[in-house]
Amino acid sequence: MKLQVESELEYALSGDADILLQIEVAGLSDQSLAHSTLDIGEGSAGVRIAGEDQIGERMWLRRSTRLTAHYRADAEVTRPADDCTNLRQTPVSDLPAHAVKYLMGSRYCDFTRFQSFVQDEFGHLSGGARIQAMRGWIERKFLYTPGSSSAATTAVDTFVSRRGICRDYAHVLIAFSRAAAIPARMVSVYALGVDPQDFHAVVEVYLEGGWHLVDPTGMAPVDGIAKIGVGRDAADVSFLTVYGAATLERQEVRVSRTE
Template sequence: MPRRVTAELDLDLGASVDLIFQIAAARGVPVVDENLTFAQGERRYTATELVDQAGSRLHRLTAEEGPLSVRYDALVAGPAQSPRTSDLDTIGYLRPSRYCQSDEVFAQARRQFRGLAGRDLLAAVSGFVASTVTYTPGLSFGTDSAVTTLATGQGVCRDYAHLVIALLRAMDMPARYAACFAPGLEPMDFHAVVEAFVEGRWEVVDATRLAPRAHFVRIATGRDAADTAFLTTLSGIAALASVEVTAVALGDLVVDDPEDTVLLR
C-alpha cells in the first residue's frame, strides 16, 4: 500500500554547526518520489549523504548561524528489502548497548521467561512490556534506559523498544532498534519499534501497539536510540524549535494482531 510521509524540522543555530539528520526513508525502501531540503531564508544547503551497513541514510551538513528549515517528503509504495544480515550483525545485536543493558536485566529475564524460545519468547516479552509499561509522553527523558523503564513502568515508544530489546538479548535472541514512520500512530511522531531475529529473519515487534505494523516505513536501524537519532549535533550549538511528522497510508489501515508475523516495510 502506498504511504506518504513527511518531516518538518525548524532549528535555531549558532555559528558553523555540524549536524547529522536521519529522517529519510532507509536504503531499500521503495521510494517513488522524494524531496529533502535544508534552507536558511533564500540560502539552500546540500547535505552529504552517508549510508551505514543497515541501510540507514545519514545527511550531514555544516550550516551558519540563524534559523534552519529542514523539509522532507516521500511517497513510498510496495514492500521494502530488509537490510542484509550477517553472523557479525546478529552477534552485535546480542550484546548490551547504552540503552539496552541486557546484562543488568539478565537475572529477571531468565526467571520470568525460562524455557521459552522463538516466537513464544517474542510473544511473552512483548506482552509483558505492553501490560506493565504505561505510555506517558513527557514523563521520560532522553537518557532513560531499559533499566529505568523496567523500574518506573512508564515511557514512550523508545522506552518500550529498549526494554523489549534488553529482555530479548538477555534470552539470547538478537534484537535491534528501528526508527520509522508509522501511519495510524496517535499522537503522530517518529516511531520506534523492535526487530527480533527469529527463524532466520527480522520480525517487527511494537509493544506500544499504537499503530499497525504492516504500514511502517523504515528510517534507521541500530543497537538502540543512540544509533538512530533523527538529529545529532557533532559540533556547535543547535536548538530544536519545532518538529512535525506525518505518515499516511493511501488506503485503509489494516487491523494489527500482535500475534501475527510482520516484517518492517
C-alpha cells in the same frame, strides 16, 4: 500498503554546528519509494553517508544560525502483516556476523540486569513466542507518557518507572531480547497509528535467519511501518544529532495511507 510520509524540522542554532540528519525512508526489498523530496533550506549541500548496516542514508550538514528540513515521500510497504510468534530462535553459534553485535550490551540497553527476570518470567517460552510474550508484557505494564523520559533514560530506568515513550519501550524489549540470547536492534520508522504522531521507534529481532519487526507499544501494524534506519539503540539511530547548541522551534511528522 501505500503510505505518504512527511516531516518538518526547524531548529535555532547558537553558532556553527555539524549536523547528522537521518529522516529519509530507506529503499529496501520490502519497501520502495515512488517519490521523495528533501529540502534542507539555505546553506551548503549535504554529504550523504550510509546508515548502520547499510540501511538508509544519513546526511552531514553544516549550519550556523538555523536548521530547516522538509521531507516528503510516497512509499509502498510490501512486507506481510503476520507476526513472529511461530518462528524458532537461531542458536547463537549459527548467527551471522552482522547479527552478533546485537547480542551485546549497548549504551541504553544493559541486558545483564534483566537476565534473571527474563528467565523467571518468560523462560517457559522460546523464539518468537517468547518475543511476543515480552512485547505484550511491556505493553500491559507500561504507561505511554510523553515527557516522562529524557535522552539519558536507559532501559533499566524505564523498567523501574514503568512509563515512557516509544524509544523507552523499544529499549526495554531490546534488553529483554538480548537477555534471552536473541539479537535485537532499534529501528527508526514512520508508522501509521502512532498517537501523538512523531518519529517512531520499534524493534527488529533476529529469528530463523532473518530480521522481524515488533512494536512494543502495540500502536503500529507491521505493514504500516516505513523504516528509516537501524542501530544498537537510540544512540545509533537518532533522526537528528547536533554537534553544537540547538533549540527546537518546530517539529511535525505526518503519516497517512494513500489507498
